[in-house]
Amino acid sequence: MTTVTLSGTAAGSTDGLSVWPASTTRLPHGGLAVGGVPLTEIADRFDTPAYVLDEGEVRTRCRTYRDAFPDAEVLYAAKAFLSRAMVHWVAEEGLGLDVCSAGELELAVTAGFPPERVLLHGNAKSPRDIEAALRLGVGRIVIDSASEIARLAAAVGPGGHQKVLVRIVPGISAGGHEKIRTGTDGQKFGLSLTDGSAQHAVTRILGQPQLELVGLHCHIGSQITEVKPYLTAVRRAVGLMARIRDAHGVTLPELDMGGGHGIAYCPGEPALDLTALAGRLRAELVESCAAAGLPVPRLAIEPGRAIAGPAGIALYRVLAVKRTGERVFVAVDGGMSDNPRPALYGVRYAPRLIGRPSAAVPCTATVVGRHCEAGDVLAADVELPADVRPGDLLAVPVAGAYQLSMASGYNLVGRPPVVAVGGGAARLLMRRETLDDFRRRDVGD
Numbered sequence: 001m002t003t004v005t006l007s008g009t010a011a012g013s014t015d016g017l018s019v020w021p022a023s024t025t026r027l028p029h030g031g032l033a034v035g036g037v038p039l040t041e042i043a044d045r046f047d048t049p050a051y052v053l054d055e056g057e058v059r060t061r062c063r064t065y066r067d068a069f070p071d072a073e074v075l076y077a078a079k080a081f082l083s084r085a086m087v088h089w090v091a092e093e094g095l096g097l098d099v100c101s102a103g104e105l106e107l108a109v110t111a112g113f114p115p116e117r118v119l120l121h122g123n124a125k126s127p128r129d130i131e132a133a134l135r136l137g138v139g140r141i142v143i144d145s146a147s148e149i150a151r152l153a154a155a156v157g158p159g160g161h162q163k164v165l166v167r168i169v170p171g172i173s174a175g176g177h178e179k180i181r182t183g184t185d186g187q188k189f190g191l192s193l194t195d196g197s198a199q200h201a202v203t204r205i206l207g208q209p210q211l212e213l214v215g216l217h218c219h220i221g222s223q224i225t226e227v228k229p230y231l232t233a234v235r236r237a238v239g240l241m242a243r244i245r246d247a248h249g250v251t252l253p254e255l256d257m258g259g260g261h262g263i264a265y266c267p268g269e270p271a272l273d274l275t276a277l278a279g280r281l282r283a284e285l286v287e288s289c290a291a292a293g294l295p296v297p298r299l300a301i302e303p304g305r306a307i308a309g310p311a312g313i314a315l316y317r318v319l320a321v322k323r324t325g326e327r328v329f330v331a332v333d334g335g336m337s338d339n340p341r342p343a344l345y346g347v348r349y350a351p352r353l354i355g356r357p358s359a360a361v362p363c364t365a366t367v368v369g370r371h372c373e374a375g376d377v378l379a380a381d382v383e384l385p386a387d388v389r390p391g392d393l394l395a396v397p398v399a400g401a402y403q404l405s406m407a408s409g410y411n412l413v414g415r416p417p418v419v420a421v422g423g424g425a426a427r428l429l430m431r432r433e434t435l436d437d438f439r440r441r442d443v444g445d
């Protein structure tokens with residue numbers, strides 16, 4: 001079996017393009033093309049900043065998951081990036097969808113996504129979230145707190161029926177940054193195994209005839225590059241399933257292990273080995289269930305970042321270069337309003353000068369945004385040609401997840417457009433946000 005990791009292209013692995021989409025090709029004069037479209041052409045046509053999404057890369061990643069997990073349900077985590085085109089691609093590739101708001105849900109369903117293949121989760125679901133989920137008929141709702149149980153049961157109504165899962169906290173610390181570790185006690189998500197609140201919630205759900213408890217759910221964190229935390233989580237989840245069977249005589253048919261699969265943002269960084277995860281997760285599940293005398297539940301997984309992240313590229317124009325003391329600041333026309341991840345999690349990126357050749361020696365530079373915060377840093381201490389100058393184009397790979405979906409309106413810069421590429425053609429998926437958009441929302445005087 002070939003080993004599939006969640007990043008890295010065989011074609012690009014030798015020339016610094018290892019984290020770029022597989023379709024990336026070099027052009028003369030320092031250019032790059034993705035999906036057969038030169039990035040400079042996209043910058044000229046759609047202006048900067050702009051986000052490029054390689055449709056083929058998204059679809060390939062969906063298929064890679066389906067192939068690696070043939071017995072599991074794969075749900076794309078919409079919060080990583082969502083648009084109507086993305087909804088279509090994910091649906092066509094046979095994945096389900098994981099949403100956490102009425103907004104994500106309605107966008108998906110109105111774009112044609114089958115609601116029965118949607119799962120709604122969230123630690124604080126609003127009445128509107130629940131109303132939309134029931135009205136549209138989502139397949140599953142993940143219970144995240146005790147107070148939600150009666151509320152959901154009442155909303156479903158005595159004659160109604162809704163499949164639910166319980167989100168458990170298996171007590172595992174994993175993930176690329178403290179702010180994205182969700183598998184331990186002492187954070188806001190899920191119901192703890194250690195203090196008994198998960199067991200208590202299960203009992204209460206089983207007492208609500210209109211709620212059908214079909215399984216357990218856990219999502220231990222994000223940007224996880226090791227298989228082991230998932231195996232521990234599976235063991236603990238199966239342990240709870242056995243206790244539920246013993247206490248209530250109920251065998252749960254589903255186990256959702258969430259997402260969190262780590263990817264490389266810079267060449268040389270580790271990524272989660274998807275083949276290893278698939279094989280060892282299944283083996284652990286089969287073994288734990290055999291030991292507990294349980295049938296093997298249907299597995300679900302929810303990758304977000306690993307599907308959208310490596311398919312996206314951010315394009316920026318350099319506006320200013322400032323040399324202060326030892327440091328070189330390269331300021332671009334975007335920043336924390338289109339990518340808050342460096343400010344939130346201190347992550348690293350590998351921006352690249354494109355569109356002109358440079359024979360200059362590399363210098364260490366800090367790529368910053370245009371916003372009014374000293375923390376508006378996009379990429380600290382990266383290598384760029386020493387002659388980097390205003391007017392240059394920078395491209396940042398692995399920009400497809402948790403950037404635009406977390407974008408803000410800060411400084412009224414306006415959110416960038418999203419351009420899909422594939423087969424040598426570019427098409428606009430989302431237009432640039434304009435002053436007109438801001439003025440239309442601003443209805444007071």
Ligand SMILES: *Cc1c(COP(=O)(O)O)cnc(C)c1O
Pocket residue numbers: 077079080098121219221222223258259260261302303304305306
């Ligand atoms: C965010 C999230 C995911 C996706 O996480 P990734 O790190 O993008 O794979 C999956 N499931 C749940 C419940 C989440 O909150």
